[in-house]
Amino acid sequence: MRAVDLIRRKRDGGPLTADEIQFLVAGLTDGSVPAYQWAALAMAIVWRGMAPTETAALVEAMLHSGSVVDLGDIPGPKVDKHSTGGVGDKTSLILAPVAAACGVTVPMVSGRGLGHTGGTLDKLESIPGFRIDLDLAAYRRVARECGLVLAGQTAEITPADRLLYALRDATATVESIPLITASILSKKLAEGIDALVLDVKCGGGAFMTRLEDARDLAASMTSIAAALGTPVTALVTTMDTPLGRTVGNALEVREAIDCLCGEGPADLMEVSLELAAEMLVLGGVVDSRPAAVDRCRGVIADGSALERFGRVVAAQGGDPRVCDDPAAVLPRAARVETVRAERSGWLTRLDARSVGQASMLLGAGRTTVEAVIDPTAGLVLEKMVGDRVEASDVLAELHVGPRHVAALEAALAIFRGGVGIGDEPPPRRPLVIERRPAGSAR
């Protein structure tokens, strides 16, 4: 078998067999198929796509390129959630302890942020002492003891995905439904989960800006996962405006803790609870989504979700007092600037991408993989889309540290460019656009 012949077949629109895909993935992992051959293949896949059987074979091959965790010794269902990434999206920090408190183990492996969207690992690292670089033994121990674990990808798991993702990032081959499906599913299945809830963000602030692309990814994920025997439910949720009132790492942790105390903003609570409810249903803990939402509200109301969060923070080396007094424990920006409304009216637009880019300029995100983020930086949104605004009302606070103060003007300008104030209140748009139940056909 020669890689060049397989690239040629894919280039010409022909299918690859499972054995051929296995050969290519093994070659990527051990270096016998060089990066340049995979780069050409990835571009041919962007061009020609993959049939479901090919995508499933790619997931399998990548999944088995490294260790596959077996959490069978932990009783009860193991369910995770994955988001394609948004602005202000801190739902993982909320739904993971909520689901754990309801009896679903959440073995969550997350990534870092890049560009205008944040990453769960960066948010967690704003908690003093919190360690995300767990080895497999620590990962299993925290999952067993806390009912959840919030870790970064380890070297042992899906090395083929790490290599391919880096290559795709450098070769403009990220935008491919089968490659995205294979990347997410292989990583997630290697965590040792029984089921997965997928949050496909859709809108101006998301990776997928068009609804049809988000639908395609949701369909691909649910059907390929079903073929591999793992139920995946996908929600397509809106990402035109930031989720919640905060964007930036320590600021988002603080807001997540507010939510776990029952004091979060309505939009963030709704999306977090919808996703958590899906996890409970998939895990077989409750029979229906309404019952699941009630159960989730219950573990927030009785404090057990917050207790779970404190437990995992402590288990991963963080300061658990963050749950009781986040303001005292979390780092705070040296400087806070306010942005005020220039006219009265209704806030009709607060563009997620603009807010994300402003946040990145303030130091909360990375423009390159190597960049060091400032955990204190970001924005607090005092007004949300649909709110009544009077001229000179504070729209937002911009939090910035000394390293990024020079970017303040640019961040302000970008933020302002994303604000729209109109004479009529905007139409209310649903947060959950679509739901694709596990195992549904494409």
Add this chain to the structure above:
Amino acid sequence: MRAVDLIRRKRDGGPLTADEIQFLVAGLTDGSVPAYQWAALAMAIVWRGMAPTETAALVEAMLHSGSVVDLGDIPGPKVDKHSTGGVGDKTSLILAPVAAACGVTVPMVSGRGLGHTGGTLDKLESIPGFRIDLDLAAYRRVARECGLVLAGQTAEITPADRLLYALRDATATVESIPLITASILSKKLAEGIDALVLDVKCGGGAFMTRLEDARDLAASMTSIAAALGTPVTALVTTMDTPLGRTVGNALEVREAIDCLCGEGPADLMEVSLELAAEMLVLGGVVDSRPAAVDRCRGVIADGSALERFGRVVAAQGGDPRVCDDPAAVLPRAARVETVRAERSGWLTRLDARSVGQASMLLGAGRTTVEAVIDPTAGLVLEKMVGDRVEASDVLAELHVGPRHVAALEAALAIFRGGVGIGDEPPPRRPLVIERRPAGSAR
């Protein structure tokens, strides 16, 4: 400027500017744009193509990635010929001394064979002592002294083309008109030529099997070269059946010498003289193609073309007695097998690809870049398409050396599979299918 952004633009069908193409080619040459990025870009170019201005910029960038030879100190026109490769195609060995004897300097840089088509360098190396690895000084000296030089690519010339060609070969991105155009033109323009005649082979034994692809390449080459100020005339010639009666390196040199003595087969003579005539017209040595053909016949008849060939053989270290007594000087195969006709009729088919593959198995060609060829191996065709054949007539001789004798049966079978004998003589097909004059628009 970031390579990934340029790959993305090409992936999405957008154009690249001359500066961007220059950045990418310079990066390929100095290693700052890694091979994997170029592999993805090449596949995106196969997919999306290139506008003529982009292709012209690519030629320019590749041309200037290394030394560009200036042969301005040699008086008179400098014209070369390039063929896309065929089976039994030894026209270079004939037309180069013919054109030189007519007053056109032919600075010819050739390649080796790979797969079922032969390479001029391999043919020349079957002449004892012949050296093709000339440095630039020797290249210029031989061109000046002999009026022609027959050399391999030097390290100084178009390094970007060498790197890109190797990469394309490994990534199934060879089949792209703009990339083929850039590869051929950059190499040829770097030789120091004033004009070029292109022989686009078309048919079952050629790289281009479809007439429309051959036409596209001819159109691309003539128009891009015109834009760059170098006239290129392209002939599309048939390659359904081998050219001449011999396939294999020493055998083909012998047949070329027969042609220079005026004793070659009609098809080979016709194609060689048509191409040589185009070189004379482009070089401004004669006014019309009929006059050019007459002139070429004249230098064969008076022995001056053969004398030129002997001169260049001697200048490049070969044994010049090959011109007088090729049978004595050229190596000969240890074993010669004959293939006989199984029935009487007319030879309607002698498939070029089958003959090329049989020749390769006998040791005349390479299956991999590293393979060592046997200069004595190959086939002598006793019957050509259109000939009357009686049952048990000899159709061909198979020449094989001790290293490849085990492949004799397979070579025989492949040869037989390419033979067709019918009850009617086949229609005569033109050798030159189309002519595209220099500078004609696409």
